[in-house]
Amino acid sequence: AQKITQTQPGMFVQEKEAVTLDCTYDTSDQSYGLFWYKQPSSGEMIFLIYQGSYDEQNATEGRYSLNFQKARKSANLVISASQLGDSAMYFCAMRESNQAGTALIFGKGTTLSVSS
Amino acid sequence: KAGVTQTPRYLIKTRGQQVTLSCSPISGHRSVSWYQQTPGQGLQFLFEYFSETQRNKGNFPGRFSGRQFSNSRSEMNVSTLELGDSALYLCASSPRLAGGPGNEQFFGPGTRLTVL
Numbered sequence: 001a002q003k004i005t006q007t008q009p010g011m012f013v014q015e016k017e018a019v020t021l022d023c024t025y026d027t028s029d030q031s032y033g034l035f036w037y038k039q040p041s042s043g044e045m046i047f048l049i050y051q052g053s054y055d056e057q058n059a060t061e062g063r064y065s066l067n068f069q070k071a072r073k074s075a076n077l078v079i080s081a082s083q084l085g086d087s088a089m090y091f092c093a094m095r096e097s098n099q100a101g102t103a104l105i106f107g108k109g110t111t112l113s114v115s116s
Numbered sequence: 117k118a119g120v121t122q123t124p125r126y127l128i129k130t131r132g133q134q135v136t137l138s139c140s141p142i143s144g145h146r147s148v149s150w151y152q153q154t155p156g157q158g159l160q161f162l163f164e165y166f167s168e169t170q171r172n173k174g175n176f177p178g179r180f181s182g183r184q185f186s187n188s189r190s191e192m193n194v195s196t197l198e199l200g201d202s203a204l205y206l207c208a209s210s211p212r213l214a215g216g217p218g219n220e221q222f223f224g225p226g227t228r229l230t231v232l
Contacts (some may be wrong), residue, residue: 035220045223089160101172102147102210102221106159115186 002105003027004092012113013082021077021110024090029053032096034075035104036066048090051075056098059105082114118143120209120224128230134195137227141188141209147171148190149221152205159212162205165190166213194229202231 005024013019025034036048051059051066059066067076070096079086093104121140126137129135147173150162161174165184182192188209194201205228208221 035131037223043206043226043228045208047220047222058189094187097168101149101164102192102219103164103172103174104151104159104221105160105161106151106187108158 003105004080004094006092006107006110007108009108010111010113012115015084015114015116016049016081018080019112020080021079021090021092022110023075023077023107025073025075025092025094027073027094027096029096032094034068035093035095036064036075036077037091037093037106038086039091039109041088045091049077068108079112082112084116085116087112120207120222122205122207122227124227125225126228128196128232130232131197131199133197134193135215135228135229137192137194137205137207138231139192139207139209139224141190141207142222145209145211145222146188147210148184148187148188148211149208150175150190150192151206151208153206153226154200154202159206162192164213166200171213197231199231202229204228211221 032053034051038046049061049064051068063080065078071113089109094109123138147166149164153159164172168184179195184190204226206226208223210221
């Protein structure tokens with residue numbers, strides 16, 4: 001079964017608008033971590049934000065915030081005030097605590113296009 | 117602090133050949149993971165090395181192997197290349213083996229392998 005689901009293949013937004021990228025996950029583990037990465041056309045994966053399953057507050061990093069709804073198993077990324085440079089592929093990922101090592105399970109990604 | 121570096125950035129090989137990819141982690145990071153990214157399968161975990169030992173392995177055939185050196189640099193080898201091995205190979209480093217905050221994976225720019 002797919003563990004990370006990103007249902008939006010593509011999203012289009014204008015500069016300065018806020019955008020929400022959806023991510024739902026599936027795990028029976030009580031302790032896990034959720035990550036968002038950005039991948040520009042250059043290919044490099046850029047870490048954006050992390051949310052631990054026991055964190056009571058939603059994570060924020062600058063213009064990025066993570067809307068964590070544990071009961072619904074969702075971890076949506078909110079980008080405020082979009083910029084042209086935000087155009088990229090965005091991946092949601094999860095790490096379960098019962099697994100060995102630091103391997104991440106990734107979703108299929110969402111392509112975000114920001115226009116002026 | 118310098119980021120994760122990968123060499124070469126681009127590689128073209130023919131079926132049946134073998135290839136070695138190299139990854140230098142961020143200074144001080146001891147865990148190195150490898151991922152394969154293809155349009156069809158997305159991002160898939162290959163393996164992870166920590167202190168020169170493979171700690172975790174994804175679901176890939178034995179043609180895919182790797183190693184880690186005492187300075188934490190890692191190499192990945194693919195033998196008897198197949199057309200389906202064409203992909204972006206991403207290396208990621210993290211400070212420790214365990215999950216949790218402060219142990220995010222930082223990715224390199226990737227090696228784009230084309231098998232003809």
